[in-house]
Amino acid sequence: MRLADQVAQLLDGAGDDGVAPIVVAGDPVLRTAATLYDGELDRATFAALVALMRRTMHKAPGVGLAAPQIGLGLALAVVEDPGVDHPDLAVARERFPLEFRVLVNPRCEPVGDCQVGFYEGCLSVPGYAAVVARFRQVHLTCVDDDGMPVDEVLTGWPARIVQHETDHLVGTLYVDRAQPRSLAASASWGGHWAAEPVPRTAAAELGFSIEDS
Numbered sequence: 021m022r023l024a025d026q027v028a029q030l031l032d033g034a035g036d037d038g039v040a041p042i043v044v045a046g047d048p049v050l051r052t053a054a055t056l057y058d059g060e061l062d063r064a065t066f067a068a069l070v071a072l073m074r075r076t077m078h079k080a081p082g083v084g085l086a087a088p089q090i091g092l093g094l095a096l097a098v099v100e101d102p103g104v105d106h107p108d109l110a111v112a113r114e115r116f117p118l119e120f121r122v123l124v125n126p127r128c129e130p131v132g133d134c135q136v137g138f139y140e141g142c143l144s145v146p147g148y149a150a151v152v153a154r155f156r157q158v159h160l161t162c163v164d165d166d167g168m169p170v171d172e173v174l175t176g177w178p179a180r181i182v183q184h185e186t187d188h189l190v191g192t193l194y195v196d197r198a199q200p201r202s203l204a205a206s207a208s209w210g211g212h213w214a215a216e217p218v219p220r221t222a223a224a225e226l227g228f229s230i231e232d233s
């Protein structure tokens with residue numbers, strides 16, 4: 021199916037709230053490398069797609085959404101993070117607000133070899149969280165929603181978010197990179213580990229390592 025037809029179908033299929041259903045793990049679209057966007061959509065349709073993804077991300081709520089998560093195998097993602105209220109968490113995780121961004125055909129290259137391990141989750145793997153070591157700093161290159169080139173270095177949680185989203189665009193889920201023994205159901209994570217700035221006690225009590233991360 022042509023991309024424009026796929027997008028038209030997604031827009032038509034959105035609920036009354038203008039939100040698309042989120043595809044969950046087990047669907048092949050989440051395991052397939054996305055196609056690079058080559059300007060196939062007219063400006064209004066592209067803007068409508070981005071708006072659909074943004075509403076869907078907000079409603080979830082999440083801090084990033086890649087097109088495969090609404091069933092579209094296109095190298096496109098949106099990100100936006102209001103940050104966290106608690107200053108200890110914000111500092112430990114370097115999680116500061118990230119303004120809304122559109123990433124077209126994004127690529128991430130590590131800057132340095134420092135990796136940091138924190139709990140993360142995914143809208144396509146609902147109900148769980150696990151610790152993933154990710155590069156603390158990455159070089160992001162992509163095109164924005166105005167077709168302008170982006171070339172910048174991101175640090176901390178924004179770097180984590182764009183690594184998670186660019187992984188989606190090559191068919192990788194965070195669980196592929198997670199420490200298996202860190203896996204926590206949301207209720208358990210919320211009760212035990214959500215408030216721990218760095219998952220050291222989680223590592224000790226669940227039996228995984230964050231030393232390498």
Ligand code: ZN
Nearest residue numbers: 141142143144
């Ligand atoms: Zn995800």
